[in-house]
Amino acid sequence: MPTIVAVDIGGTQMRAAVYTQDKIEPIRQKKIPTLASKPGGIDRLFQVIEDVWPKNDSVLAIGLGSPGPLDPHTGYLLAPPNNPEWHNFPLAPKVAEHFGVKAFLDNDANLAGLGEYRYGAGKGHRNVLYITVSTGIGAGVVIEDRLLQGHHGLAAELGHCIVDPNGPPCSCGFNGHLEAFSSGPAIVKYVLGELESGTKSVLKRDASMTARDVAEAAKAGDELAIRAYQRAGEYLGIGTASFLHAFDPSIVIFGGGVSQVGGLLFDAFHVSLKQRVFHPRYLEGLVITTAKLGDNAGLLGARALAEMKADVKTS
């Protein structure tokens, strides 16, 4: 049976899997350390693909997911953090040449969104907005069954949309992005700033504080910690209102570690969203939910990309 090979190149692990078209589970998969800062990354990638390569079945296409920035149209990585070897690197062309099979590349957030659309929480929807809230804020947008990629392949960078031009600096260096308000590090930074101003809390000024620490303090009733998540949720609602006005999806799916805290973030999010959406029709029938595929979203997204680009019919 014809198969699809998918690879998810994460910061710590490379995962490869091979899929037949009739099942969501891979027929074989393998993971190895990425070791991004060590030489030989392309050989490790070839090796992990070879390790899952089907012996008796043909491979129709290879889908590759990686952190950006990258160009999905050419398959080049542009400047992945922590990996100088792969700057301006023709990843998909090299994989295609090595294996003699078409290879397609896109970034992890786009592919997680595509995976959720095709196999997860978004199944059956044609207009999907996926937002991952984690160390950063990324997004994947599907419009009428097609992944939004953009002219330079840099569309759907919704974590870097400006929600307050006078807001705090983002990890990217620019001010007032959604990511600078609602990501895990943004929540921590807000708490640290308030502690510095003398606000009382069970949390102590500690550079190793994580968003999880803040969540635990909030669940124990700490007012500052609660407020930090409420503020993140409020801005997430502001950003999402604008994204509804821009894309008008039928479903919004939240992935990423920070989105797993539940009401702590999402109670304020829902209040804010309803206050900010300028026409009630956007909310008619709108599903707002969390991701279903967990760690497999990226891998299944890379599979979906390969299937869609190679125009494979699946069940």
Added chain:
Amino acid sequence: MPTIVAVDIGGTQMRAAVYTQDKIEPIRQKKIPTLASKPGGIDRLFQVIEDVWPKNDSVLAIGLGSPGPLDPHTGYLLAPPNNPEWHNFPLAPKVAEHFGVKAFLDNDANLAGLGEYRYGAGKGHRNVLYITVSTGIGAGVVIEDRLLQGHHGLAAELGHCIVDPNGPPCSCGFNGHLEAFSSGPAIVKYVLGELESGTKSVLKRDASMTARDVAEAAKAGDELAIRAYQRAGEYLGIGTASFLHAFDPSIVIFGGGVSQVGGLLFDAFHVSLKQRVFHPRYLEGLVITTAKLGDNAGLLGARALAEMKADVKTS
């Protein structure tokens, strides 16, 4: 030769035109007053279409443009301002039934964007962001040669994206929208507010002030008037930066009366945009220009909608 009938239902005029597929100019056109608040609108619409209806050629489809809110998927008008007769009104279905030809509806800004994409400044581009800056701010977005409509048909309402959550109220009643900073009335409102605070200007506190009055004062060197346009341009740059991050187009086209003032608005816009775009690649080869089709954008957009939906091949 098979033809397309296009209608642009404006606030003051209804214009109908009939096009062959080989020419940008209509073979016949007519305009009549809309008289939105007077009964009989549908009969006037039927009449103006009949007046241009080709005697010897077939009509493949009818394209209809109207101010929103409306549902392009069903062809219903939802709640057009100043026209109680057309609330929740099946405009496209009625036209289709009356003429026995498929009819398609979308809003004026989407269609102006589609018109510019197909026949105007955006010709040859596949990813187009059209923004009209006028009494309101509207937009039309084309992604890989398809008009972005959204699940409820309410996508691309970019004038109602939030650029500052603590900003002034928009015409729609919600706060901090791009339209509340950079539309004609927003420019006037800012000037009136500053005059009230005692800022000196050649402009006088006068409820009938227009954005054009402010532009004339600015061109004569009035500092307040200049600052009002600079502020509008700055926020237009902030909003557009977010739209680039969201859609990553290859061209941004500005239409609408306010966008005709040139450097008064766009000098500050360009500075702001460059300060706010978070990755230089978005600007690589990006064309930023003004609309080419003028008053015909809506009509040509209605034509393009009908052609695309009816899957007509054109030159």
